[in-house]
Each structure stands twice: as C-alpha cells, then as structure tokens.
Amino acid sequence: xxxxxxxxxxxxxxxxxxxxxxxxxxxxxxxxxxxxxxxxxxxxxxxxxxxxxxxxxxxxxxxxxxxxxxxxxxxxxxxxxxxxxxxxxxxxxxxxxxxxxxxxxxxxxxxxxxxxxxxxxxxxxxxxxxxxxxxxxxxxxxxxxxxxxxxxxxxxxxxxxxxxxxxxxxxxxxxxxxxxxxxxxxxxxxxxxxxxxxxxxxxxxxxxxxxxxxxxxxxxxxxxxxxxxxxxxxxxxxxxxxxxxxxxxxxxxxxxxxxxxxxxxxxxxxxxxxxxxxxxxxxxxxxxxxxxxxxxxxxxxxxxxxxxxxxxxxxxxxxxxxxxxxxxxxxxxxxxxxxxxxxxxxxxxxxxxxxxxxxxxxxxxxxxxxxxxxxxxxxxxxxxxxxxx
Amino acid sequence: xxxxxxxxxxxxxxxxxxxxxxxxxxxxxxxxxxxxxxxxxxxxxxxxxxxxxxxxxxxxxxxxxxxxxxxxxxxxxxxxxxxxxxxxxxxxxxxxxxxxxxxxxxxxxxxxxxxxxxxxxxxxxxxxxxxxxxxxxxxxxxxxxxxxxxxxxxxxxxxxxxxxxxxxxxxxxxxxxxxxxxxxxxxxxxxxxxxxxxxxxxxxxxxxxxxxxxxxxxxxxxxxxxxxxxxxxxxxxxxxxxxxxxxxxxxxxxxxxxxxxxxxxxxxxxxxxxxxxxxxxxxxxxxxxxxxxxxxxxxxxxxxxxxxxxxxxxxxxxxxxxxxxxxxxxxxxxxxxxxxxxxxxxxxxxxxxxxxxxxxxxxxxxxxxxxxxxxxxxxxxxxxxxxxxxxxxxxxxxxxxxxxxxxxxxxxxxxxxxxxxxxxxxxxxxxxxxxxxxxxxxxxxxxxxxxxxxxxxxxxxxxxx
Numbered sequence: 001x002x003x004x005x006x007x008x009x010x011x012x013x014x015x016x017x018x019x020x021x022x023x024x025x026x027x028x029x030x031x032x033x034x035x036x037x038x039x040x041x042x043x044x045x046x047x048x049x050x051x052x053x054x055x056x057x058x059x060x061x062x063x064x065x066x067x068x069x070x071x072x073x074x075x076x077x078x079x080x081x082x083x084x085x086x087x088x089x090x091x092x093x094x095x096x097x098x099x100x101x102x103x104x105x106x107x108x109x110x111x112x113x114x115x116x117x118x119x120x121x122x123x124x125x126x127x128x129x130x131x132x133x134x135x136x137x138x139x140x141x142x143x144x145x146x147x148x149x150x151x152x153x154x155x156x157x158x159x160x161x162x163x164x165x166x167x168x169x170x171x172x173x174x175x176x177x178x179x180x181x182x183x184x185x186x187x188x189x190x191x192x193x194x195x196x197x198x199x200x201x202x203x204x205x206x207x208x209x210x211x212x213x214x215x216x217x218x219x220x221x222x223x224x225x226x227x228x229x230x231x232x233x234x235x236x237x238x239x240x241x242x243x244x245x246x247x248x249x250x251x252x253x254x255x256x257x258x259x260x261x262x263x264x265x266x267x268x269x270x271x272x273x274x275x276x277x278x279x280x281x282x283x284x285x286x287x288x289x290x291x292x293x294x295x296x297x298x299x300x301x302x303x304x305x306x307x308x309x310x311x312x313x314x315x316x317x318x319x320x321x322x323x324x325x326x327x328x329x330x331x332x333x334x335x336x337x338x339x340x341x342x343x344x345x346x347x348x349x350x351x352x353x354x355x356x357x358x359x360x361x362x363x364x365x366x367x368x369x370x371x372x373x374x375x376x377x378x379x380x381x382x383x384x385x386x387x388x389x
Numbered sequence: 390x391x392x393x394x395x396x397x398x399x400x401x402x403x404x405x406x407x408x409x410x411x412x413x414x415x416x417x418x419x420x421x422x423x424x425x426x427x428x429x430x431x432x433x434x435x436x437x438x439x440x441x442x443x444x445x446x447x448x449x450x451x452x453x454x455x456x457x458x459x460x461x462x463x464x465x466x467x468x469x470x471x472x473x474x475x476x477x478x479x480x481x482x483x484x485x486x487x488x489x490x491x492x493x494x495x496x497x498x499x500x501x502x503x504x505x506x507x508x509x510x511x512x513x514x515x516x517x518x519x520x521x522x523x524x525x526x527x528x529x530x531x532x533x534x535x536x537x538x539x540x541x542x543x544x545x546x547x548x549x550x551x552x553x554x555x556x557x558x559x560x561x562x563x564x565x566x567x568x569x570x571x572x573x574x575x576x577x578x579x580x581x582x583x584x585x586x587x588x589x590x591x592x593x594x595x596x597x598x599x600x601x602x603x604x605x606x607x608x609x610x611x612x613x614x615x616x617x618x619x620x621x622x623x624x625x626x627x628x629x630x631x632x633x634x635x636x637x638x639x640x641x642x643x644x645x646x647x648x649x650x651x652x653x654x655x656x657x658x659x660x661x662x663x664x665x666x667x668x669x670x671x672x673x674x675x676x677x678x679x680x681x682x683x684x685x686x687x688x689x690x691x692x693x694x695x696x697x698x699x700x701x702x703x704x705x706x707x708x709x710x711x712x713x714x715x716x717x718x719x720x721x722x723x724x725x726x727x728x729x730x731x732x733x734x735x736x737x738x739x740x741x742x743x744x745x746x747x748x749x750x751x752x753x754x755x756x757x758x759x760x761x762x763x764x765x766x767x768x769x770x771x772x773x774x775x776x777x778x779x780x781x782x783x784x785x786x787x788x789x790x791x792x793x794x795x796x797x798x799x800x801x802x803x804x805x806x807x808x809x810x811x812x813x814x815x816x817x818x819x820x821x822x823x824x825x826x827x828x829x830x831x832x833x834x835x836x837x838x839x840x841x842x843x844x845x846x847x848x849x850x851x852x853x854x
Contacts, residue, residue: 016433018718019425020471025513025534034490035412035443036420036470045419054434060414077534077712080719 008090009051011082015044023074023084026304028311028329029067029318038067040074040084047091057100065091066103069318069329070194071311072279089316092196105321106195113200117186118152128182130154130161134168139179139215146171146178147217149231151224152187153350159357160350166377167223167247173380174259178221184211190230194316201234209238223247223373225349226315229276246277247373248348252286255293262379264296269375270342271299272333272356273309274349287348287372294379300340310336314351330359337367344368346375390439390462390482398460402442402484405452410490412441421467421485425718426475426814427725427777429784438465438479443490447565447573447604450486454602455571457484461841466598468540469511471532473726474812476544476597480847486602488539494518495605503562503579505607508539513711524610527554529646530808531714539603545595547728547808549710550671552766553645554611556808557594564590565605569839579607592834597810598845600838614673617645620686621703622695623664627651627761628737630666633693634765635733637670642685643678645671647765653758658702668695668765669706721756723777725791728807729798731771736763739771742797751790752778770807771798795821811849820851 001009023040024030030039037046046064049055068088075081096102109119117124130150139147148171150164171178189204208231212220220242222228232244254260271291277283284306291299304310313319313329334356337345345356345367357369390398402411412418418437428435439462444450457464463483470477479485491507492514498504499522506515512533516525528548530536536546541557542564548556563579576589593600624630630649637647649668652660660667670686672679690697718724731739740761748754759774778786795805795818805815805822820828831850838844 014719017722019423020532020718021469021535022532025511034492035417036441036487036489037412037417039420042420046416049415049419049434055415055419058414058416061416064416078719079714079717082719 004090005094007083008047008087008094011084011087012044012047012051014080015041015082015084016048018080022077022079025077026073026308026310028069028071028073028313028332029325031332032325032328033067037064040068040078040082040088043068043088043091044082044084047087051094057095057098062095062100062102065095066195066317066321068316069275069311069313070316071275073275073309073311075279076307089194089196093198094196096196096198102196103317103321106317109191109195109317109320110197110200113187113192113204118156119187119191120152120156122156124183127155127185130164131168131180131182134165135172136168136178136180138182139217141214142216144177144179145218146176147212147215147220148178148180149188149220149222149227150180150185151222151227151350153226153354154224155185157350157354160353160371162374163223163350163371166371166373169377170251170254170260170373170380173382174254175383176254179215179217181211186211188227188230189234190226191317193230193234205235209235212238212242217242219243219245219250221245221247221250223348223371225274225276226351229280232281246281246283246286246348248277248283248286248290251373251376252289255290259383261381261383262294262376263381265294265379266296267294267344268298268300268342269344269346270302270337270340271305272302272312272337272345272347272352273306274347274352275309275311275315277348278309279307287346290372290376291346294376300342302336302340304336312352312355314349314355319351319355326355327359327362330355331363334359334363334365334367338365342367344370344375346370346372348372394460395439398456398462399440401456402440402453405456406442406444406449410443410445410449412443413439417441420470421477421479421487424470424472424475424477426473426478426812427723427787428475428478436479437482438485439482441485441487443487445490447567450567450602450604451571451573453484453486454567454569457843458569458571458841461843463846464602464843465845466539466543466602468508468537468543469532469535470540471535472540472544472812473809474806474814476810476812476845476848478813480813483843488537488602491604497522497524499524502610502612503581503607504610505579505605506538508542508603508606509537512536512538512541519610520613523613525613526560526608527611528557528560529711533711533714538606538608542594542603542606543596543598544810545808547764547768547770548646549648549764550645550673551764551768552647553643553673556768557608560609561590561594561606562609563607564593564603566593566601566603568601569841569844573604574601581609595810597812597849599835599849600844602844614679615675616679617671617673617707618679618683619669619671619703619706620683620690621667621669621698621706622690623655623660623698624666624668624693624695625664627666629694630668631736631763633668633690633695634763636689636693637686637765640685640689642682643674644682644686644766645673647671648762649765650762651758651760659699661696664696666761667698669703671707721774721776724756724774725777725787726809727773727775727794728770728809729772729794730769730804730807731798731801732803733769735801735803736771739797739801739803740773743773743794747790747793747797748775751786751793752780752783753787753790768807791815792818813848816848817851
C-alpha cells in the first residue's frame with residue numbers, strides 16, 4: 001500500500017469514526033445534488049467500504065468518486081481538519097490503479113493530453129497563437145530569469161487569451177525580462193492528476209521538470225491557479241531550486257517596488273478566491289493588496305471569502321463530467337457576488353473565469369467577470385525604466 | 390426483504406418519485422447504515438436500508454407512507470443524520486425517508502413572529518434565510534450546520550441559548566405530520582398560546598420518528614438582538630466555576646446561556662497558571678440591557694474568585710462555536726458523550742460516582758478536558774465525554790457502563806438524556822425513568838398512531854417484557 005492510499009484510508013476511518021456531516025454545509029456538490037453520498041462524508045464511507053470489499057467499485061461508486069470538486073471548502077467546517085479532498089483524489093488514483101473503468105466524459109481529455117499535450121484537443125502550434133501581438137520572446141537556456149508559464153486553458157481558450165496578453169503587457173510595462181515556451185509548452189498535468197491518472201501525470205511532470213530545469217530560470221510565473229498549485233505542490237523536485245509564483249504574487253511584488261502603478265478607478269469590485277490559489281496555496285493577500293493599490297477602487301468582500309470562499313464549480317473534472325451541477329455551483333457563487341453590490345468579480349483562475357462568466361451570461365447578470373491581469377492592464381500606467389529599482 | 394418484493398417496491402417508489410429520488414445501490418445507501426451511534430465495530434456495515442428516498446413534498450411523503458403501510462415495510466425518517474443514540478439505524482431494513490431535500494421556507498410571518506418551513510432545512514440555513522427579515526430562530530446547538538428542523542424537533546434538540554430563548558421544544562407552534570396510515574395531520578392552529586384542543590404537536594417532540602413523519606413545522610422566531618456579548622472567566626477548578634454558575638442562576642440576571650467546564654489547554658485562551666476551568670456567559674438583547682448584564686456578570690465573577698478572560702478571546706465563543714463546532718470525534722477515537730440532567734444539589738455526587746466508581750469499573754476514561762461540563766440554566770445538562778473501554782468484552786462493558794450511568798442519573802431524580810434521545814442506546818434504560826403505567830400509556834399512544842409498528846420500529850420504547 002503506498003503512502004497516499006494509507007493516508008486516504010486514515011482519513012476515511014477518522015471520518016467514519018465521527019460521521020458528523022459538517023462537511024455538507026458548504027460543499028458545492030452537496031448543495032446542488034443534496035444526497036448524502038455526494039459529500040466528503042459520503043465519499044469517505046465509500047472509500048472505506050470499497051477498500052474493505054463491502055461495496056463493489058461499480059459504475060455508481062465511480063460516479064460518486066468523481067463527483068468532488070476537490071475544492072477543500074469542507075475542511076474549514078471539519079474541526080478535525082480531515083484532508084477529504086486529498087483522500088478523494090487518492091481514491092480516484094486507487095480506482096484507476098485497480099483497473100476500474102472511470103468516466104467516459106474524461107476520455108477525450110486524456111486522449112488529447114496524449115496526442116497534443118493539452119486537454120482541450122487543440123494542436124501544439126495553437127498554443128502560441130495568443131502571443132502574436134506581444135513582444136515576449138521564446139525562452140532559451142540561460143537567457144532569462146523568469147519563465148512565463150501560460151497554461152493550456154489561458155493559451156487555448158480564445159475567450160481567455162486576453163489574460164496572457166495582459167500579463168505580458170504588465171510585465172513589459174514594469175520592464176521585466178521574461179521568456180515564453182510558446183508551442184513547446186505542455187500541460188502541467190493538473191487535469192490528469194485531479195482525475196486520478198497518476199501514471200500519465202508522472203510522465204508529464206518528468207518532461208516538464210527537465211524542460212524547465214534546462215532553461216536555468218530562477219522563477220516560473222503563471223496566471224493559472226491550477227498550474228500554480230500543480231507546479232508548486234506536485235513537482236517537489238522542481239521547487240527546490242526554482243521559485244514558483246502565481247501572477248498575483250509576482251504582480252504584488254512589482255506594485256510594492258513601485259514598478260507597477262495604476263491610474264484612478266471608480267470600480268466597485270469583489271474578489272473571488274480560486275480554490276487552488278486560496279485554500280491550496282494560501283495566497284489570499286497578494287491579489288487583495290494589488291486591488292487596493294488601485295487608487296479609488298472599492299473592494300467589497302463576499303460573505304464567504306478567503307478560506308471560506310465557495311468553489312465556482314469548475315474544478316477536478318467536474319465541469320466536464322457534470323456540466324449542469326458545475327453551472328449551478330457557479331450561479332450560487334455569482335449570486336453571492338451580486339449581493340455585495342459590486343459591479344465586477346475579479347478572479348485569478350481560468351476555470352473560475354469560464355464558469356462564473358458562463359453563469360453571468362446564462363442568467364443575464366450585469367456583473368462583469370474579469371481575470372485580474374486583464375483588469376489591471378486596463379488601469380496600469382507606464383513607469384520609467386528602473387525607476388524604483 | 391426478498392428480491393422479488395424488493396423489485397416490486399422499487400418500481401412502486403420509482404413510479405411515485407422518479408428514478409432520481411429513489412436510492413438503492415450500496416454506494417448510495419452507505420451513509421444510511423448508521424448514524425453517529427457507537428454500534429459494534431463488526432456491525433458497521435450490517436444494517437443497510439432496502440431503499441432511501443428523497444421526497445420534496447408532503448404529497449410525496451404521503452405516497453411513500455401509503456406504499457409502506459400497504460406492505461407493512463419499516464420507515465425510518467431522517468433529518469441531518471447526526472443522532473448519537475442509534476435512532477436512524479435501519480435495524481429491520483425498510484425505507485429510509487431522507488427529508489434533506491425538503492428545505493423550503495413556506496411562510497415568514499414577521500408581525501406574529503413565526504415561520505413555517507419544511508422539515509429538511511437546517512437550523513443554519515433557516516437562520517440565514519431569516520436574517521433578511523431581521524429575525525432568527527435562536528437555536529444554537531453544536532450541530533447547527535447539519536441539524537434539520539425536523540430532526541431537532543424529533544430529538545427535542547438542545548440550544549445553548551435556552552435560558553433566554555428556550556429549546557426547540559418551546560418554539561414549536563404547529564406541525565403537519567404524515568401518519569402511518571398515510572393521513573395528513575395538522576396538529577392545531579399556528580399559534581403559540583391556545584387553550585383549546587390537546588397539544589398534539591407536543592407528542593411529536595422527541596418522538597424520534599416513531600409516530601409519524603413531520604412534513605411542516607411552524608416555529609416561533611425572535612427579532613435579531615441589537616447586540617450580543619460574552620463574559621468569560623477562569624477558575625481554579627470546576628467546582629469553583631460551578632459555584633459561580635449556581636450564583637448566576639440564583640441571581641435572576643437574564644443571560645441567554647452559559648457553560649462551565651474543566652478545560653484542556655486553557656493557557657491558549659489566556660488562562661493564568663493553575664486555572665483549570667472556565668465559565669462563559671452569553672448575553673443577547675438591546676444595547677443597554679446587554680451592557681448592564683455584562684457588568685453584573687463581571688461583578689459576580691470577581692466575587693466568586695474568577696479571573697476575567699480577555700474580551701476578544703471570550704467573543705470567539707459567540708462566532709467560532711457556531712461556525713466550527715463538530716465535536717472533533719474524528720480526532721478522539723472511539724468515544725461517547727454523557728448528556729444527563731442531574732439536579733443541582735446532586736451534581737458533585739453524580740460526578741464523583743461517575744468518574745471514581747463507574748469509570749474504573751468498566752474501563753472508560755474521560756477525554757482530556759471533558760470530565761466536567763455543565764450547561765448552566767433551566768435546561769442544564771451535566772455532561773462529559775469518555776473513551777470507550779478497550780480489550781476483552783469492550784462493547785459489553787461499554788453497554789454496562791451506559792446502563793450504570795443511566796441508573797445513577799435517574800436515582801438522583803434526573804434524566805438519562807437531556808437532548809440526544811433514546812434511539813437504540815437507551816431503549817431499555819428509559820424504564821428506569823418511567824413507571825409501568827407511563828410506559829404503557831406511551832405504548833398505547835404508539836399503537837394508536839402506528840398500529841402496524843412501521844414508523845421507526847425498534848426505537849424509543851422498551852420491548853414489552
């Protein structure tokens with residue numbers, strides 16, 4: 001039994017000991033489906049029963065295993081702080097390792113990962129399309145300190161390509177030296193890892209790690225919360241000598257050093273914490289510091305923010321497998337944002353932008369959903385070269 | 390249940406409710422095999438219900454009951470599922486009626502301060518809803534996030550604000566209940582104060598689903614208080630804190646609720662060395678009232694040798710409690726909890742016998758910081774938590790200990806359970822608390838409501854000898 005399986009069983013046993021069900025209160029999947037089995041508690045009981053042979057890992061068991069956003073919201077409500085999301089992810093690995101057929105809905109993602117190095121069935125060459133209009137150059141060994149790792153979703157979803165363009169623009173305004181992998185960039189493996197495909201993830205990780213190491217960069221900056229979580233927490237070998245930064249951390253430093261400034265804005269915004277950036281990496285302050293650096297901007301927090309933020313419904317393969325539930329979770333979050341009276345939701349994850357924007361469009365909401373770099377690029381003003389260095 | 394009967398029943402239920410509201414796969418039924426009651430470890434996966442159903446309306450509940458009544462199939466009504474005495478364990482299989490999808494707020498009557506809801510709404514969800522009207526239910530129990538209105542009524546749930554606002558039992562004005570024959574009972578008008586018919590709604594408080602399935606509840610609510618405060622103080626030992634608790638009760642000051650307990654790691658809360666126990670007193674109301682009460686309680690603390698805690702630390706007992714409590718049973722291992730009612734003048738004797746005589750005899754041990762705990766006020770609870778015995782005959786010794794604790798509480802004129810009900814755990818023990826005539830009256834009531842014994846059979850009442 002590997003250490004992940006052991007930890008998974010310990011979590012499941014501890015949960016079965018308690019069975020309080022507090023995890024259900026804010027679980028985005030339970031909130032929409034309202035069935036005991038679709039909750040961290042229900043899943044822990046299933047893990048225990050499947051692993052002890054009481055229940056067969058049949059189609060329904062697999063559905064339950066994959067009905068978790070891995071958002072970790074429940075851990076705030078669990079006094080014992082059980083790592084339910086970690087157990088849920090390990091359970092998927094366990095099922096895959098046992099050869100249990102998993103969800104058909106995920107097959108296309110995996111095939112695309114294998115063939116194109118991204119889960120979205122786009123060619124490798126498509127990855128550099130977004131960069132046509134920017135000055136950024138291709139990373140080469142020993143040539144730059146910072147690698148801007150764009151990520152599949154920002155690079156390939158046309159409606160989101162404004163983010164890498166905006167971040168590149170901000171880096172250029174701040175006179176930062178950075179490089180891009182363009183068509184050589186490959187998926188970080190987050191999708192594979194979250195849906196339990198450990199072997200596929202390990203292959204991707206090794207290839208990416210070698211590629212990044214070869215460049216000799218000091219830092220990797222990414223705007224994608226999923227890539228950030230994966231590179232920082234699931235690439236243990238890489239983080240020993242390369243600093244992994246989310247764009248919010250990186251931009252926050254530029255703001256602090258005076259290399260990034262903004263013009264006045266009368267915007268009233270609320271900030272949505274992506275799970276991978278917030279609860280997984282505890283990056284709560286950096287995006288807020290940046291927003292507060294915009295003169296005149298008013299930031300209003302949602303009732304559930306920071307570690308209590310509700311998930312947008314976009315994570316861990318749920319959007320692909322359960323699009324309707326994902327949409328309902330996004331709508332619930334959107335409504336929470338609307339109650340603040342803000343006109344804009346700013347967030348920092350491609351999936352959060354996708355789901356919240358789709359919810360806003362489907363429900364004729366007047367709220368604008370915008371990625372932080374895009375929002376900032378509209379307000380950033382040039383600074384003299386090296387002025388604040 | 391044999392397979393052909395099961396298939397027929399499944400078809401009937403699916404015809405009534407649709408596929409999505411009828412669960413039959415083992416993966417879906419796992420959460421219904423038991424509640425948080427400690428059954429024998431090897432029995433953990435023993436009691437699967439045949440089906441779990443998820444009705445959304447009274448008519449759907451009525452349809453389910455009619456099917457079960459015709460077939461004499463057991464029905465187990467369920468709320469949040471956090472019960473500790475086994476009242477949700479499907480010991481005879483049957484249909485588990487999970488009310489968690491019945492979450493609608495049907496009416497908020499602000500002028501008359503009441504709300505009518507379906508039973509599956511949680512206490513927290515209801516308070517979230519009422520907040521927009523400037524109202525609240527006032528019911529703060531540890532399981533606030535998961536306990537449903539129907540479940541709280543069916544177990545006569547506790548509220549730590551009982552001194553000022555009462556418990557759920559005091560808030561029920563009227564109920565709609567589907568009876569075992571499928572008829573729909575409205576217990577009476579939606580009023581709190583009436584001297585007309587029999588108070589039928591009271592029969593369903595703490596009935597544990599043995600008399601019918603609650604499908605609607607009208608509850609008294611209160612205006613949100615203008616302000617709230619907490620006064621907290623540390624004491625040398627529990628008995629000093631208990632003395633302050635007694636003074637508090639005798640003083641006539643209107644506190645919402647208070648708890649005195651021997652704590653673990655109180656230094657983290659700023660307790661000076663040597664202070665092992667604390668009391669916290671919750672106050673709610675209009676500003677001037679709460680300020681005056683806080684001053685009064687602080688003076689009382691001084692007079693009883695208490696060390697006043699920092700206000701910001703004390704205030705965590707207001708918010709963090711309701712946000713984060715869940716009992717942490719996942720961390721404690723096999724444990725159980727005592728929630729007895731013991732008359733004040735026998736309190737010390739009760740605890741002395743509990744920990745010095747019963748505990749060593751059966752090998753139960755108090756959990757650190759959970760040896761003494763007293764909910765102060767009219768609905769006081771003498772509590773404690775203990776680790777279950779280990780080794781040979783562990784489960785039997787645990788049952789014997791539970792029995793002897795019940796004997797102890799009732800011998801002092803108290804009650805075995807303040808708020809966790811009877812379920813399976815105390816089914817035989819309640820004979821300690823009620824006369825034969827009282828038990829026969831209860832059995833007659835049960836027979837009248839449920840002649841075929843399909844409503845949560847095997848719970849609440851002792852088997853007839």
